[in-house]
Amino acid sequence: MASTRIGKQAVVIGAGIGGLGAAGALADRFDKVVVLERDTLPAEPAYRAGTPQARHVHVLLLSGQRALAELFPGFEQELARAGAVPLRAGLDIRTERPGYDPFPQRDLGWSSYAVSRPTLEHIVRRRVESLPNATLRQRCRALEVVATPDGETVTGVRCENGDGASETIAADLVVDASGRGALTLALLQSIGRPPPEETTIGIDLGYATCVFAIPDDAATGWKGVLTFGQAPHNSRGGLLLPLEGNRWMVTIGGRHDDLPPGDAEGYLDYARALRTPTIYNAIRHARRLDGVARHGFRESVRRHFERLDVLPRGLLPIGDAICRFNPAYGQGMSVAALEACLLRRLLEGLEKDSDPLAALAPAFMAELQPLIETPWAVAILDFVFPETRGQRPADFETTLKFGIALNRLAAEDPAIHKLAAEVQNLLKPRSVYRDPALVQRLLAKMAEV
């Protein structure tokens, strides 16, 4: 049965994972969906200027993989065809954390894929391009979200093409998936409305990444390695993941005044000083395929759109424009994809509403909160480092003890290991830890910490 349309045209600002996912969610409900992207979009998987983070390891959690498969059926098969590397959860990534070098490796019962961000984005982009009513306009920079003079309703987006020509594209719905969300904030300011309150956690993270050809004599006991430092004084960590094309991508990084350098020799020296030698030993003789890419990430930011009285009708920020998570936990793309699924579900439920476009943003922001709660709770753990800026929760010591106890239980008990991995992959909410029998076991462990 054909879906009920709720508007003529939706415009999405940004063709990152958030924007592409949103386009997939909107296509059934609008006559036309137009995605505006300021970059030139490569015909093949390739880095591009607008997403510099793509040069660094990008983990797609199982929840994100499933969300993208829900929006774009067959997505996982396309990943496999593109050479993405299947990883058995709990088994294929050697995880090294203080006290567990490595953490017990056991098969938790599912696989997910490791793939480069350019390939992942390329697959999703092609799917959006193949939607009959979607148009992807590259080299088209959105300049302004346009609203009625009273600021009540969004009417379109003013943008500039590659040749410098400016035009205004009409829209019943504007989705701001630009990452920064600057145009949403500018609109609110221009119509005299307050910006959303923000919670920030200052982490001053520095990443350095190289890609290597996988050596013939690579270790056989793992496909990837995740090495943690020793909080609170050693923030240095690393993640080595396989990529399509028989490559490893290796991101190493630290915080505040312990940032990795940008030259190849310095990169290796930094890797050598990780808490364990596994990553350094793997890469020290491996053939490097390109230079060292660096990236700085100042702070995690959560914008509380849910606390605003109302957004202009027809405006919806999504993805990083709402919440930017510490990238070390690999959550941003998956949360953006889950948000796109939420958008799709809400549009379906609102089709009989007298004014679905007015009801959409408040419903979205309300339903988003439980979705964000679990990944944001991970961001809070950054307060383990004393230099972290922001409002350290009063009960933080208890949170830390809880984390240590959960880790110990997970190491001992495969069922808890699986449960913790499901929460980490955003397949289950953190509230599963409130199960009374588990609480008893955790309290007993916490007493030992």
Ligand SMILES: Cc1cc2nc3c(=O)[nH]c(=O)nc-3n(C[C@H](O)[C@H](O)[C@H](O)COP(=O)(O)OP(=O)(O)OC[C@H]3O[C@@H](n4cnc5c(N)ncnc54)[C@H](O)[C@@H]3O)c2cc1C
């Ligand atoms: C170093 C680093 C590592 C990361 N690692 C991971 C990871 O391992 N796993 C994970 O899930 N997430 C990771 N993330 C986060 C992830 O990249 C984002 O959360 C995810 O891409 C979703 O973002 P988005 O689509 O909202 O924005 P983006 O991916 O940033 O996309 C925004 C798009 O909008 C375009 N744009 C911006 N302004 C305009 C404009 N005015 N007009 C037109 N187009 C515009 C940009 O060019 C870009 O294409 C990492 C982030 C960083 C910084």
